[in-house]
Amino acid sequence: MRNVQPEASHYIGGAYVEDAAGDAIDVTYAATGEQVATLHAATPAVVDRALAAAEAARRDWAALPGVERGRVLRRAADLLRERNRELSEIETIDTGKPLQETLVADAASAADALEWFGGIAATVRGEHLQLGADWAYTIREPLGVCVGIGAWNYPTQIAAWKAAPALACGNTMVFKPSEETPLCALKLAEILTEAGAPPGVFNVVQGRGDVGAALVTDPRVAKVSLTGSVPTGRKVYAAAAEGMRHVTMELGGKSPMLVFDDADIDAAVGGAILGNFYSSGQICSNGTRVFVQSGIRDAFLDRLSERLKGVVMGDPLDEAVNFGPLVSEAQLTKVLGHIRDGVAEGATLVTGGNRVDRDGWYVEPTVFADVTDDMSIARQEIFGPVASILTFEDEAEAIARANATSFGLAAGVFTADLARGHRVAAAFEAGTCWINTYNLTPVEIGFGGAKQSGIGRENGLGAIEHFSQLKTVYVGMGGVDAPY
Numbered sequence: 001m002r003n004v005q006p007e008a009s010h011y012i013g014g015a016y017v018e019d020a021a022g023d024a025i026d027v028t029y030a031a032t033g034e035q036v037a038t039l040h041a042a043t044p045a046v047v048d049r050a051l052a053a054a055e056a057a058r059r060d061w062a063a064l065p066g067v068e069r070g071r072v073l074r075r076a077a078d079l080l081r082e083r084n085r086e087l088s089e090i091e092t093i094d095t096g097k098p099l100q101e102t103l104v105a106d107a108a109s110a111a112d113a114l115e116w117f118g119g120i121a122a123t124v125r126g127e128h129l130q131l132g133a134d135w136a137y138t139i140r141e142p143l144g145v146c147v148g149i150g151a152w153n154y155p156t157q158i159a160a161w162k163a164a165p166a167l168a169c170g171n172t173m174v175f176k177p178s179e180e181t182p183l184c185a186l187k188l189a190e191i192l193t194e195a196g197a198p199p200g201v202f203n204v205v206q207g208r209g210d211v212g213a214a215l216v217t218d219p220r221v222a223k224v225s226l227t228g229s230v231p232t233g234r235k236v237y238a239a240a241a242e243g244m245r246h247v248t249m250e251l252g253g254k255s256p257m258l259v260f261d262d263a264d265i266d267a268a269v270g271g272a273i274l275g276n277f278y279s280s281g282q283i284c285s286n287g288t289r290v291f292v293q294s295g296i297r298d299a300f301l302d303r304l305s306e307r308l309k310g311v312v313m314g315d316p317l318d319e320a321v322n323f324g325p326l327v328s329e330a331q332l333t334k335v336l337g338h339i340r341d342g343v344a345e346g347a348t349l350v351t352g353g354n355r356v357d358r359d360g361w362y363v364e365p366t367v368f369a370d371v372t373d374d375m376s377i378a379r380q381e382i383f384g385p386v387a388s389i390l391t392f393e394d395e396a397e398a399i400a401r402a403n404a405t406s407f408g409l410a411a412g413v414f415t416a417d418l419a420r421g422h423r424v425a426a427a428f429e430a431g432t433c434w435i436n437t438y439n440l441t442p443v444e445i446g447f448g449g450a451k452q453s454g455i456g457r458e459n460g461l462g463a464i465e466h467f468s469q470l471k472t473v474y475v476g477m478g479g480v481d482a483p484y
């Protein structure tokens with residue numbers, strides 16, 4: 001296994017920085033439990049240094065023409081692609097996700113974001129408004145120093161999905177990865193420097209919730225973008241409100257997937273596999289409530305069980321492996337607890353349900369049938385490889401039950417009747433919907449949640465609006481008409 005111990009824990013002002021006084025953050029390989037690196041959480045002095053670097057860099061970075069900022073981002077995208085294998089291996093060691101996945105979905109997705117927002121950077125602009133003889137114009141300005149805080153499931157992607165639009169708009173950023181997966185954001189920072197980003201434009205500090213909280217409440221910070229759970233989102237949103245800071249909240253979900261009896265069963269089963277078992281189920285937008293029309297329930301379950309025989313469990317660094325461990329022992333314990341609750345509440349365990357008898361934090365792909373809306377496995381986000389199959393009779397009932405949740409991150413529908421597909425998508429109370437596919441999130445389209453699952457959007461042109469603000473300038477062309 002490659003050595004993944006970074007040169008130092010933090011990356012500030014274009015260079016690695018260490019402060020061994022910070023609490024230890026151990027990085028373990030989820031496939032074996034072996035410790036592979038040790039970093040230190042940021043001390044208050046490190047947090048201050050990172051914010052000072054971002055603050056010092058922001059005016060010059062914002063003053064650059066968009067085309068020059070874009071060039072840096074696009075160069076970084078090229079470097080990410082050139083080093084995809086090395087970066088994917090580090091991501092696999094950090095998260096436990098199979099190399100087969102990280103080779104296509106992590107540094108590659110980060111490269112897409114940097115390339116796309118790099119291309120957009122030169123087009124960020126305001127508008128001209130004629131007001132009789134007078135006129136006005138708007139300027140789309142950066143917000144200033146932005147803080148990004150990440151979850152552990154897609155560390156490289158999350159860092160880049162925040163950094164790319166932020167930097168394209170002329171902001172600077174201090175990013176705090178999840179304490180579970182601290183490695184890859186440092187690589188992104190290194191690569192941005194190599195691509196020409198001036199010191200301080202993108203900084204990384206390590207730490208747990210307290211470091212995140214210190215960043216969110218600092219007066220120098222204009223915006224906070226969090227990817228995390230709903231409870232953390234509530235805390236961060238409230239803390240940001242104190243300073244009237246802009247926020248983007250990418251939070252959790254318990255998304256529905258509706259499979260009508262006219263659907264292509266294999267496509268729907270494929271969607272259920274992507275939306276429940278890819279990354280061992282550790283994906284926020286997963287369609288973990290699979291509502292299947294009653295007439296095809298048995299056929300759907302048979303086909304799903306059959307296809308799950310294609311799971312290849314093993315060392316995630318082996319490219320033939322397509323199913324890895326959960327990120328940590330704590331997550332393993334949590335997921336097994338949810339499975340026990342499902343059994344206790346009377347759901348039928350169709351397949352899986354156990355910890356795998358080997359080193360590391362592996363849980364079998366697990367399918368529950370006969371799940372009812374009130375069961376905890378149908379209400380709580382599990383963030384593990386656990387699918388709940390529910391049945392429904394008609395469209396109106398399915399939509400009502402799909403929407404009966406406080407989450408609203410994503411939703412999907414499988415049907416051969418496209419009119420119905422669009423009708424159902426329109427009725428979903430969710431930020432991101434799919435018809436006849438699931439969990440595809442290319443950079444061109446916005447991604448984010450409704451209801452408790454968040455506010456704001458990542459990716460797509462909408463992300464520009466969340467990392468900039470409009471200044472309006474009114475231009476008087478004649479005298480000033482005052483009453484006295």
Ligand SMILES: NC(=O)C1=CN([C@@H]2O[C@H](COP(=O)(O)OP(=O)(O)OC[C@H]3O[C@@H](n4cnc5c(N)ncnc54)[C@H](O)[C@@H]3O)[C@@H](O)[C@H]2O)C=CC1
Nearest residue numbers: 150151152177178208209212213228229232250251252284
């Ligand atoms: N909507 C989306 O795009 C995504 C959402 N998620 C969600 O993330 C969750 C899983 O990730 P976790 O890392 O367990 O989430 P988490 O909420 O425990 O932690 C997220 C991040 O927030 C930090 N944090 C914790 N308390 C904080 C505080 N008071 N102030 C500032 N920062 C604080 C953590 O250190 C971590 O970096 C799931 O709920 C999942 O659905 C994950 C990926 C994508």
